[in-house]
Amino acid sequence: MSVNYLSLCFGYLQALTELPATEPIDKAVQILEGAMQEFLTHGYAATSMDRVAAAAGVSKATVYSHFGDKEGLFEALVKRLAQQKFLHLTTLDCWHEEPRHSLPQLITNALQHVLCDPEHLAFIRLIIGESGRFPKLAQIFVQNLSKPGIELMSQYLAKHPQLNIADPEATARIIIGAVVYFVQIQEMLHGQEIVPMEPERLINAITDLVITHQSPQAASI
Amino acid sequence: MSVNYLSLCFGYLQALTELPATEPIDKAVQILEGAMQEFLTHGYAATSMDRVAAAAGVSKATVYSHFGDKEGLFEALVKRLAQQKFLHLTTLDCWHEEPRHSLPQLITNALQHVLCDPEHLAFIRLIIGESGRFPKLAQIFVQNLSKPGIELMSQYLAKHPQLNIADPEATARIIIGAVVYFVQIQEMLHGQEIVPMEPERLINAITDLVITHQSPQAASI
């Protein structure tokens, strides 16, 4: 087929298929979109392949022909989400500034990113909830998201020697853990009204702990 | 391991007391024991009332007559577990010693308690995994476990003025968050071999951060 022929027929084909059908949408991606909606909302066990097919706009047999069975579809979805959410980690700047200003900004960005992304929240819920029955998928999550996050924060701490951090990796886990725990209690477990706390208080406390820190040698007179 | 030994002894004593069973065990408790085994292993959706009845040693109709429906049974189980696990929080001592020695001991105890209790781990998995569909149960978890934990650590920090903690509650969340995040990555998400770290490194880093901390006034020359 020539380009000219496609151009002439474009309007006609569009009217027939009701889609901008210059290129057919990849069915696999289409299915994964529907699977994401269902799995993130209902979890693994409560998600039916019928509803996945309906949400994706295809037949159930098409889903099975692409992904084998329910577990295969679930694994493909988790791997896709782990890659998608990884990209949102690399958007960090302000490394050159002083920690006094850059650290709270770093934490604020991370907090806002997770708090404003219900999809990310539902993904973590799903991974933790199924980590007992799908340990391999939990490890993919750790490999693609937790590990890069820890390494990034660890490098940040190590490249600011004035902070006197003896163990950057362990300290990175403390900072990230504080943020993750805050999100889990306030948002994931709906503890906002039971143990209320403004994010600023946590950010200030973390910054204060890390900034006004002395080396053990200097502390023990 | 002393924990395993205690568990073995407890099971033995329990078996002994079951022998002179002149009085039948409460059916409701019996059902909840079976429900716990099934829900903690398979999650909410993948747990069938047939297997709960079989695990409890009663008929399915008996389960329904006691708890109404599947959700009612699940709610009763979560409330029972939230009360049971609360008791394990109050076993803390060594408040009088110096933080330099009592703080790492406090953290070590908390870590060992969770790491050596797969039931507790599975309970957290279940609560987080179902927190989107059962927000009320997640709030019960926060009310009975997270909130007391934060308050306990907050009081500990406040009663050691030499630590110069400006915001004890926020700092308590940092410490607990670091421990919870460590357990979640290493054990719950099976990240032991992907991001290995000895618990001692985390404990030392936390202790170092908190102990060698100066008040903001003293830090800014």
Add this chain to the structure above:
DNA sequence: GTCTATAGATCGATAGAC
């Protein structure tokens, strides 16, 4: 109160037409 037996719906997965 507790049981057996079963209804009615929905599940994962597949065969066969096109």
Add this chain to the structure above:
DNA sequence: GTCTATCGATCTATAGAC
């Protein structure tokens, strides 16, 4: 490759005997 139609298993919940 994608569809419709369907199978056998399993699910929640209940009716009725004891």
